[in-house]
Amino acid sequence: MEFIENFIDGKYLAPATGQYLDNVNPSTGQVYAKIPRSGDQDLSLAVAAAKRAFPIWSGMSVNERSAILLRLAAGIEARMDEFVVAESRDNGKPEKLAAHVDIPRAVSNFHFFATAIEHFSSESHYMEGIGINFTTRKPIGIVGCISPWNLPLYLFSWKIAPALAAGNCVIAKPSEITPYTASLLGQIATEAGLPAGVLNVLHGTGPEIGNAIVAHPSIKAISFTGGTATGEQIARIAAPMFKKLSLELGGKNPTLIFPDVDIEQTVKEVFRSSFSNQGQICLCGSRILVHEKIYDAFKTAFVRWVESAIVSYPSDPKAQIGAVVSKGHMDKILGYIELAKEEGGRILTGGVRVHLEAPYQDGYYLAPTVIEGLPNTCRTNQEEIFGPVVSLMAFSSEEQALDWANDTKYGLAASVWTKDLNVAHRMADRLEMGIVWVNSWLVRDLRTPFGGMKDSGVGREGGWEALRFFTEPKNIFIKHE
Ligand code: NAD
Numbered sequence: 001m002e003f004i005e006n007f008i009d010g011k012y013l014a015p016a017t018g019q020y021l022d023n024v025n026p027s028t029g030q031v032y033a034k035i036p037r038s039g040d041q042d043l044s045l046a047v048a049a050a051k052r053a054f055p056i057w058s059g060m061s062v063n064e065r066s067a068i069l070l071r072l073a074a075g076i077e078a079r080m081d082e083f084v085v086a087e088s089r090d091n092g093k094p095e096k097l098a099a100h101v102d103i104p105r106a107v108s109n110f111h112f113f114a115t116a117i118e119h120f121s122s123e124s125h126y127m128e129g130i131g132i133n134f135t136t137r138k139p140i141g142i143v144g145c146i147s148p149w150n151l152p153l154y155l156f157s158w159k160i161a162p163a164l165a166a167g168n169c170v171i172a173k174p175s176e177i178t179p180y181t182a183s184l185l186g187q188i189a190t191e192a193g194l195p196a197g198v199l200n201v202l203h204g205t206g207p208e209i210g211n212a213i214v215a216h217p218s219i220k221a222i223s224f225t226g227g228t229a230t231g232e233q234i235a236r237i238a239a240p241m242f243k244k245l246s247l248e249l250g251g252k253n254p255t256l257i258f259p260d261v262d263i264e265q266t267v268k269e270v271f272r273s274s275f276s277n278q279g280q281i282c283l284c285g286s287r288i289l290v291h292e293k294i295y296d297a298f299k300t301a302f303v304r305w306v307e308s309a310i311v312s313y314p315s316d317p318k319a320q321i322g323a324v325v326s327k328g329h330m331d332k333i334l335g336y337i338e339l340a341k342e343e344g345g346r347i348l349t350g351g352v353r354v355h356l357e358a359p360y361q362d363g364y365y366l367a368p369t370v371i372e373g374l375p376n377t378c379r380t381n382q383e384e385i386f387g388p389v390v391s392l393m394a395f396s397s398e399e400q401a402l403d404w405a406n407d408t409k410y411g412l413a414a415s416v417w418t419k420d421l422n423v424a425h426r427m428a429d430r431l432e433m434g435i436v437w438v439n440s441w442l443v444r445d446l447r448t449p450f451g452g453m454k455d456s457g458v459g460r461e462g463g464w465e466a467l468r469f470f471t472e473p474k475n476i477f478i479k480h481e
Contacts, residue, residue, distance in 0.1 A: 002033040004179055006042055006203055007186030009049035010196025016041035020174055021205070026323040027313050028090035029362030034178045038204035043171070043212050045113070046200035048171035050142045051218065053197030055147070058139045058167040062117055069114035069165055071192035075151075077107045079188070083153065088314035090178040091152060091381070092323030092364065093277055101277075102154045105444075106181075111159040112446045117165035120467050131479040137471035139167030140244065143221040144213040146206075146234075147182075149175035149325050150280040150386075156182050159223045162466035164199065171200045171219060173210050175226075177326055179203045205229060214238055221470065224248070225282075226385075228410075228455050229466050235458075246459040246469050248451055250384040250413030254405035255285030256415075256427060258418035259293040266417050267301045273415055273441035275309065275368045278324045279388040281441055283413045283435070287381055288392050289401050295394040299372065302392075303348045306368050313360045323364045324387055330364040333387035337369060339379040345371040345391065361364055376404040398426065406432045411453030415441045434460070 003020065005012040023033040036042070039253075057065070076083060080103055087098040145159035156174050163170050174182035174303035182201055187442040189199050202209050206226075214222055214237050215433055221244035224234050228249040238245050255270055273285045290298045312319035324330050330353065337351050349371030366386040374380050381391050396402040405414060413435040418426045428436045434452040437443060449460035459469060 001031075002184045004033055004035045004203060006036050006038055006046075006470055007183065007199070007201040008042065008046045009017065009200070010186075010190055011128050012186060013042075013045070015039070015204070016045070023179065024326065025089050026325055027089070027363045028359055029364065030325065032089070033180065035176060035183075036203045040207040040212055042202055042204075043209065043216060046171050047218050049141060049197035049200060050132045050171060054141060054169045055138075057164075057169055057198045058427050060167075065165060065167065066114045066118050068193045069110050072188055072194065073107045073110035073114060074426050075188035076103065076110070076185075078186075080104075083184065085315075086180045086184065087152060087178075090199060091137060091149065092179040092325055094312075094315060094316070094319040094322045096319065097277060097322075102151055103181075104235065105151075106153040106157040108446065109154070109161045112361075113161035113165040115160055116463070116467060120464065122473070129480065131477055133475050133477045135473050135475045137468070137473050139400070140220045140470060141168065142218075142219050142324045143168045143170055143223065143470060144219045145172040146210055146213065146222065146224045146226065147172070147174055148226045148283055149177040150245050150277060150282070152178040153181040153185075155225050156185075158461060159225070160199065162461075163223065163470045164194075165472040168470055169200075171202060171213055173202050173204070173213060176203060176205050194279065211237070215241075216428050220244065222246070223461075223469070226324045229326065231457065246451075247457045248461060249412075249455060249457045250386070250410060251282050251410045251452060252287060252410045253283060253382050253413045253415075253433070254403060254431075255288045256401050256414065256416045257288065257294070257298060258416075258420065258423055260419045261294070263294060263298055263301050267298065267305050269418070269441060270302065271305050271309070273307070273460045274390045275321060275388050276442070277365070278321055279368075279390075280386055281368070281442070285413075285415055286385060286390050286439070287404070288390050289378070289395050290339045290392060291350050291401075292394040292396050295392075299348070299392055303370055306370055307349050309368050311354045311356075311365050311367060313356060313363065314445065316372060321365075321368055321388060324366055325364070327364055329365060329387070333385055333389060333462040335365060336380060336383070336387070336389060337371075340371045340374060340389075340391070343373045343374055343378045343380055345380060347371055348392070350388070372414055376407055382408050398423065402427065402430055403475040406430075412456035413437070413452070
């Protein structure tokens with residue numbers, strides 16, 4: 001049995017509590033490692049280390065910091081295969097996906113912010129005949145980064161990279177369900193020359209070490225990605241302490257399909273936007289709104305395509321759908337499928353657990369599921385399921401599509417499929433979402449603002465938004481004589 005350790009002050013340390021949690025491989029349902037169940041003492045060590053490291057790290061030139069982060073990116077890239085296998089084993093996702101998306105993206109995150117910081121500048125505002133304002137942007141100090149299990153290293157690095165580039169010291173907590181690749185990062189950081197104490201990785205549960213990070217008075221900003229309910233709890237603690245907060249939360253994203261699309265082509269794209277990573281991407285579309293003129297044709301082609309999808313173990317190169325992340329999550333998804341039936345939904349395909357052959361017979365595999373016949377207002381269409389489950393609905397007009405698309409508490413992302421530029425513009429303009437893709441899905445440019453409206457979050461990540469979040473602006477005015 002492998003024991004994962006915390007990474008504090010440049011060293012791997014056992015938790016002061018002496019307690020560990022099970023780490024399960026979702027493709028087999030077996031425990032394969034133990035992770036620290038960290039507590040306050042571990043956090044105190046990390047905070048003390050970060051305090052010592054802050055003057056060193058923030059005092060380095062931007063070029064020096066950039067060079068270290070570029071070496072960190074290269075360090076992950078050099079161990080790509082190991083990271084890919086580790087990520088899939090922890091999460092259940094096909095290795096092919098980790099190899100094409102998760103790990104290359106983690107490399108890009110470090111690369112992007114290592115270079116972005118060299119171009120980051122602050123403003124000056126000249127007042128004719130009076131004087132000049134100039135704004136400095138300094139690192140905040142010690143910041144907390146808390147990330148979820150669905151894209152483990154991808155989202156972990158999406159926070160840590162800008163935080164470090166901006167000159168902060170970081171106390172980071174990956175999800176206790178997928179801690180492995182984050183734990184490897186310590187070795188890479190050390191080899192890259194990151195000074196001890198600049199990056200500290202603590203493992204454990206949300207209510208314990210996660211909550212302690214949020215509540216610690218020396219941690220001045222919290223960047224969180226996860227569920228909306230957790231975001232609310234975090235805000236309740238952090239807001240009265242006047243911490244800077246970035247919250248990237250849940251979604252119930254609509255996919256809007258207009259009658260002029262090429263159905264066969266759109267089916268393939270919508271399959272990807274619905275079921276990538278077993279539907280466990282915050283940006284996946286789970287409410288598929290199809291114009292009534294093509295509803296039946298789209299449905300038939302889509303269901304046929306979904307039925308042909310290969311559900312298999314992560315190392316199978318043919319796997320399109322791997323295991324969902326945990327037994328608890330699988331049971332939650334199956335519970336939503338039962339709810340959909342109670343609400344009057346018809347299961348067009350899927351709706352069941354898939355049992356593979358040994359040694360994967362106890363893995364958490366679900367058949368991709370398509371449901372129809374549900375109103376937009378029901379719980380199945382309003383609550384985030386975060387699994388391989390989508391609901392089809394037919395709309396008759398642009399107004400109706402827009403009403404349904406906007407009628408949830410969430411506002412993260414939407415995709416619009418049409419050849420009509422006017423329709424695309426009208427929809428994009430009126431969708432209450434932080435991100436709208438037209439004739440595409442999950443095309444990411446790291447310079448763009450990333451995040452959601454309404455209950456999908458507060459603030460934006462990406463590009464300058466992230467570097468602004470992780471710095472404190474100060475305006476200085478100099479009067480002319
Ligand atoms: P979660 O909220 O349960 O956990 C996320 C992280 O927060 C984990 O590290 C967890 O240990 C920690 N945590 C839990 N309770 C905490 C507390 N009280 N204080 C501090 N930390 C706490 O979410 P999850 O189940 O890991 O991830 C799935 C959710 O994440 C979905 O809702 C999904 O939409 C969302 N998500 C959002 C985005 C986005 O960019 N908007 C991206 C990915 C995932």
